Amino acid sequence: MASTLNPNLLLAIPLAPLVGSMIAGLFGKQVGRAGAHTVTILGVLVAFVLSVMTFIDVLNGASFNATVYEWARIGELKLEIGFLVDTLTVTMMCVVTSVSLMVHIYTIGYMAEDPGYQRFFSYISLFTFSMLMLVMSNNFLQLFFGWEAVGLVSYLLIGFWYTRPTAIYANMKAFLVNRVGDFGFLLGIGLILAFTGTLNYSEVFAKANDVAALSFPGTDWRLITVACICLFIGAMGKSAQFPLHVWLPDSMEGPTPISALIHAATMVTAGIFMVSRMSPLFELSDTALSFITIIGAITALFMGFLGMIQNDIKRVVAYSTLSQLGYMTVALGVSAYPVAIFHLMTHAFFKALLFLGAGSVIMGMHHDQDMRNMGGLWKYMPITWITSLLGSLALIGTPFFSGFYSKDSIIEAVAASHLPGSGFAYFAVVASVFVTAFYSFRMYFLVFHGKERFGQAHAHDHHDAHHEEEEDSHDEHHGLAPGQKPHESPAVVTIPLILLAIPSVIIGAIAIAPMLFGEFFKQGVAFKDVIFVGENHPAMEELGHEFHGWVAMALHSFGTLPIALSALGIILAAFFYLKRPDIPEALKNRFSGVYNLLDNKYYMDKINEVVFAKGALKIGRGLWKAGDQGLIDGAVVNGSARLVGWFAGVIRFAQSGYIYHYAFAMIIGMLGLLTLFVTLNGK
Numbered sequence: 001m002a003s004t005l006n007p008n009l010l011l012a013i014p015l016a017p018l019v020g021s022m023i024a025g026l027f028g029k030q031v032g033r034a035g036a037h038t039v040t041i042l043g044v045l046v047a048f049v050l051s052v053m054t055f056i057d058v059l060n061g062a063s064f065n066a067t068v069y070e071w072a073r074i075g076e077l078k079l080e081i082g083f084l085v086d087t088l089t090v091t092m093m094c095v096v097t098s099v100s101l102m103v104h105i106y107t108i109g110y111m112a113e114d115p116g117y118q119r120f121f122s123y124i125s126l127f128t129f130s131m132l133m134l135v136m137s138n139n140f141l142q143l144f145f146g147w148e149a150v151g152l153v154s155y156l157l158i159g160f161w162y163t164r165p166t167a168i169y170a171n172m173k174a175f176l177v178n179r180v181g182d183f184g185f186l187l188g189i190g191l192i193l194a195f196t197g198t199l200n201y202s203e204v205f206a207k208a209n210d211v212a213a214l215s216f217p218g219t220d221w222r223l224i225t226v227a228c229i230c231l232f233i234g235a236m237g238k239s240a241q242f243p244l245h246v247w248l249p250d251s252m253e254g255p256t257p258i259s260a261l262i263h264a265a266t267m268v269t270a271g272i273f274m275v276s277r278m279s280p281l282f283e284l285s286d287t288a289l290s291f292i293t294i295i296g297a298i299t300a301l302f303m304g305f306l307g308m309i310q311n312d313i314k315r316v317v318a319y320s321t322l323s324q325l326g327y328m329t330v331a332l333g334v335s336a337y338p339v340a341i342f343h344l345m346t347h348a349f350f351k352a353l354l355f356l357g358a359g360s361v362i363m364g365m366h367h368d369q370d371m372r373n374m375g376g377l378w379k380y381m382p383i384t385w386i387t388s389l390l391g392s393l394a395l396i397g398t399p400f401f402s403g404f405y406s407k408d409s410i411i412e413a414v415a416a417s418h419l420p421g422s423g424f425a426y427f428a429v430v431a432s433v434f435v436t437a438f439y440s441f442r443m444y445f446l447v448f449h450g451k452e453r454f455g456q457a458h459a460h461d462h463h464d465a466h467h468e469e470e471e472d473s474h475d476e477h478h479g480l481a482p483g484q485k486p487h488e489s490p491a492v493v494t495i496p497l498i499l500l501a502i503p504s505v506i507i508g509a510i511a512i513a514p515m516l517f518g519e520f521f522k523q524g525v526a527f528k529d530v531i532f533v534g535e536n537h538p539a540m541e542e543l544g545h546e547f548h549g550w551v552a553m554a555l556h557s558f559g560t561l562p563i564a565l566s567a568l569g570i571i572l573a574a575f576f577y578l579k580r581p582d583i584p585e586a587l588k589n590r591f592s593g594v595y596n597l598l599d600n601k602y603y604m605d606k607i608n609e610v611v612f613a614k615g616a617l618k619i620g621r622g623l624w625k626a627g628d629q630g631l632i633d634g635a636v637v638n639g640s641a642r643l644v645g646w647f648a649g650v651i652r653f654a655q656s657g658y659i660y661h662y663a664f665a666m667i668i669g670m671l672g673l674l675t676l677f678v679t680l681n682g683k
Contacts, residue, residue, distance in 0.1 A: 005057060005064040009050060010083050013093065014132035016046040017100075021125035028118030036118035040125040041104045047132065048097035055090040059520075065138055065202060076197060084138030084201060087521050091341060092135040092273055095348045096266050100128045102496040103261040106356050109492035110257055110363065120160060124261060127153040131266050135273060140189045140199040143274070147185065147238065150267045151178050157258040158251045167253040174247035181237015181244050188230030192281075195223060205280040212284040228281055228288035232295075235271025239325050242299045246604050248322060249306075252314040256359030259314060260352040263321060269344045272328045276337045286419060289333050293414075294421040296329025297428035302602070304435035308442065309588075309598045313358045313369045316443045320395065321351055323432055327410050330425050336413035336539045342508075342515050343406035350394035350403055350504035353497060357388035360493050361447055364486040365454060371443060376452040380486040385448050387497040392444050394504045396437040396566050399554035402508030407433075408553070409516060409543060411562055416542035433562045437569025445577045454486065509550040517544050 020043025024036040031039065064085040072079040103124060111120055130153055134146025159171030193199055195214060196207045214223040235241070240248040251263050262268070275282060275292070282288055300323050307319030324347050331340035362369045364381050378385040394403035411433075414426045488494065514520040547553065557563050576584050588595050600606065 003062055004066075005054060005062050005085055007064065007066065007068055007083070010054070010064060010085060010136070011068060013047045013050045013054070013097075014129050014136065016043040016050075017125045017128040017132070019043055021122045021129060024118050024125065025122030028122065031118075033117050036121045037104070037108050040121040041101070043125055044097060044101045044104050044128055047128065048094075048101050051090065051093040051097045054085060055094055058085065058087055058090045067138075071141075077193075077199070079141055079199070080139060081142055082138040082200070083136045085136060088273075088276060088341065089135055091345060092269075093132060095345055096128065096131050096135065099266060099348055099352045099500075100124070100131075100261060102352065102356070102500055103257045106260075106359070106493055106496040107257045109490045110359055111255065114255075116160060120157075120255065120257075123153055123157050123160070124258065127157070127258075127262060127267070131270070134270055138201055140192065140201075140204075144186070144189060147234070147270065147274075148182065150262070150270060151175070151182070151238070154178075154251070154258075154262050154267055157262060158254040160254050160258070164253065170247075170250040170253040174251050177244055177247040178237045181234050184230045184232075185234020185237075188227050188232075188234065191223065191227040191230065195227075201277070208280050208284060211281075222285065222287070224281060225285040225287045228278070228285050229291055231278060231281075232271075232275060232288065232292055235275055235329075236295065237271075238274075239268050239271030239329065240299075240322055241271070241295050241325065241329055242302065243604060245299060245303060245322050246601070246608060249315055249318045249601070252312070252318050256314065256355060256362060259318070260355035260359070263318065263355075266348070268321065268325055269328070269348065272325070272332065272340055272344050275329075275332045276341055279335075279337050282332070283335065289335065290419050290421045291333075293330055293333025293417075293419060293425045296326045296331075296333055297421070297425035298326070299323070300326025300330060300432045301428040301435070304432050304439065306598055306601060307439040308435065309595060310439075311371050313361060313371050313374075313443060313447065314355070316371075316439060317351070317354050317358055320354070320436065320440065323436060324351065324395075327407065327429060327432070330414055330429055331410045333425065334413050334417035334419060334422060334539045336410065336543070338516050338521050338540065339406065339409045339413050339543070342511065343410060345511070346394070346402040346406045346504075346508050349500055349507060350391045350401075353387060353391040353500040353504050354395065356493070356497055356500065357384055357391060360384040360489040360497065361388075363489050363493065366484070368454070371446040373454050374447045375450045375454070376448070377486055378448040381448075381488045383488060383494040383497060387494075387501045388448065389444065390501045391504055392440045394508075396440050396569070397433060397562065398566070399557050399563065400505075400509065402504055402506065404554065404557070405508035405512045405550065408557060408562065409512070412543055412546065413539040416539045430562060430565065434565035434569045437566040438573050441570045441573035442577055445573055450578050450581075454484075509554075512550055512553070513547075516540070517547050 017040070020040040023031060023039045028036055064083055067078070067080045067082040069081040070078060071081065104121070107120065107124065111117055114120065127150060130146050130149035132146075134143060134150060137143045137146060155171045155175045158174055159167045161167045189199070192204055192211075195211050196204050198204060198207075208224070211227070212222070212224045215221060216223045216226045233244075236244045248263055248268065252259055282292075303319050303322035303326060307316050307323065310316045310319060324343070328340045328343050328347070331337070331343060358369070360381065361374070361377065361384060364377065364384070365374060368374075390401075394401040397404045397407040411426070411429050414422055414429055417425075597603070
């Protein structure tokens with residue numbers, strides 16, 4: 001087996017989806033709908049097959065860390081396109097390409113009637129290219145390119161139905177919030193460049209201990225702490241951590257397939273991947289790790305609370321994503337990097353499954369996504385029902401399901417940590433188990449069981465404005481009309497659901513031993529000085545002592561607090577929404593203050609609007625009035641024009657046209673020059 005991977009083969013992995021995207025985007029009319037989905041699916045399929053081949057090679061000891069293309073050289077600084085392929089990279093490559101492939105196939109059914117069909121396929125294929133460039137990079141420049149590219153495609157996809165004001169508002173909100181995070185990310189990269197003189201990962205990591213000995217100029221802060229927190233602020237924006245989480249629930253305005261691809265499985269995990277990749281830097285700052293732990297804990301618990309009161313099926317899954325991202329972030333904070341990546345992988349499959357299952361329900365309900373208009377769908381949509389149940393069981397951490405192994409490992413890792421903030425984090429992740437189980441099965445029971453509430457004249461007016469452009473021209477009905485029944489989705493929708501359900505059940509049991517306690521992250525790593533398993537912190541070591549196999553882990557869990565809380569959440573959801581639906585309504589009225597707080601999302605949007613949006617508007621207007629109109633237009637541009645005009649007006653009087661005036665001026669000039677000459681000679 002070759003020890004170095006073929007660079008041409010690696011280059012083909014991101015370029016295949018890019019070619020498909022360009023054909024579908026630039027020649028969409030010529031190739032038609034069938035041509036657009038064929039070339040993009042083929043491109044992603046090629047990327048997936050090559051990623052799996054690369055995965056096998058890396059497991060056999062191969063690796064790659066080299067420049068593919070040198071863009072520019074500034075002194076000693078190289079700006080380059082390069083790949084770093086090790087076990088972390090190939091894990092992300094397989095997750096991105098497999099979920100993307102399922103979403104591409106699913107989209108054929110979901111977007112069948114949409115006028116933007118070719119454009120949509122072009123966008124999701126372009127996203128796959130951007131994400132692959134991000135995870136395969138071996139330098140900060142390419143990482144930042146991929147980082148911004150996935151943000152751009154996310155902006156395009158959230159606002160895909162660009163005739164809808166809510167979609168335009170949502171994509172602008174996502175764009176602006178991510179700019180805040182990206183500013184921090186850029187500052188972090190700038191600090192690393194300034195004090196190491198390089199953007200290459202392996203060269204930066206080689207100098208990490210030297211950087212750790214430095215202080216931030218003008219302060220007694222450690223430079224490594226400032227740089228790591230700046231980098232993590234970038235992750236807070238991209239991975240939607242509190243308080244930069246506000247964009248993700250609104251991003252549900254985009255079509256359901258992109259909710260699954262971008263906002264569950266891949267783009268939002270870019271921040272988790274980045275912190276894991278930068279683990280040699282983060283390991284050198286306990287302050288940064290504590291900051292990460294606390295932010296993740298707040299996100300895991302408080303975003304879960306918001307999912308408990310949502311009625312929109314996609315928004316419940318969106319808040320679930322925020323909560324699970326919080327879990328991953330907590331794992332990063334306690335130096336359990338392999339556990340964070342493990343949960344990232346399992347979550348990608350079951351969360352994509354839940355989003356696509358929600359999309360299937362929306363299709364069956366004629367694009368109504370209000371859960372209060374559903375109920376009893378299991379009889380009409382059996383495949384969607386079963387796959388959604390499997391996804392929900394994986395999400396809540398049911399023993400033997402994939403989510404259990406990763407989620408339980410995070411809880412154990414936090415319990416083993418002694419960093420400041422780990423006590424609060426442990427409370428948050430354990431309490432979140434009950435919250436997750438409650439809102440997940442609240443959604444499951446409201447949608448698939450209980451009384452049939454669809455096809456009624458008084459149905460709640462809340463729907464997925466699918467095909468809004470068509471709706472503008474003729475008022476198309478959304479939701480089931482009286483007498484209509486839901487229907488199971490076509491095979492192009494249900495087959496991806498089945499294929500995602502399989503890893504949602506089994507991948508955790510298969511992967512836990514090699515990923516967390518085996519040689520998985522110690523093989524094929526291109527530079528051997530990476531601290532991937534937190535050597536300075538005990539979480540991973542203590543987890544290893546307690547692990548006795550996947551069966552024993554699942555059996556042992558039945559007597560633990562998390563499983564009891566999970567069961568309590570399911571039982572309470574069943575009682576409230578199947579037996580006594582009057583109780584949630586009574587609680588809502590009794591605790592209206594708490595309900596309003598949750599319904600208004602802790603008033604974060606209002607705070608951002610008043611403090612930042614209006615504040616920024618006032619600052620902008622002040623700069624415009626004083627800076628642009630007063631200084632630039634008034635003083636510089638108009639002032640210089642007035643000065644020239646005044647000077648010309650004065651000089652004009654000397655240009656009379658009379659010869660004796662000019663002769664007199666010459667005599668005066670000569671006298672002046674003679675006087676000056678005599679004076680200077682006299683000295």
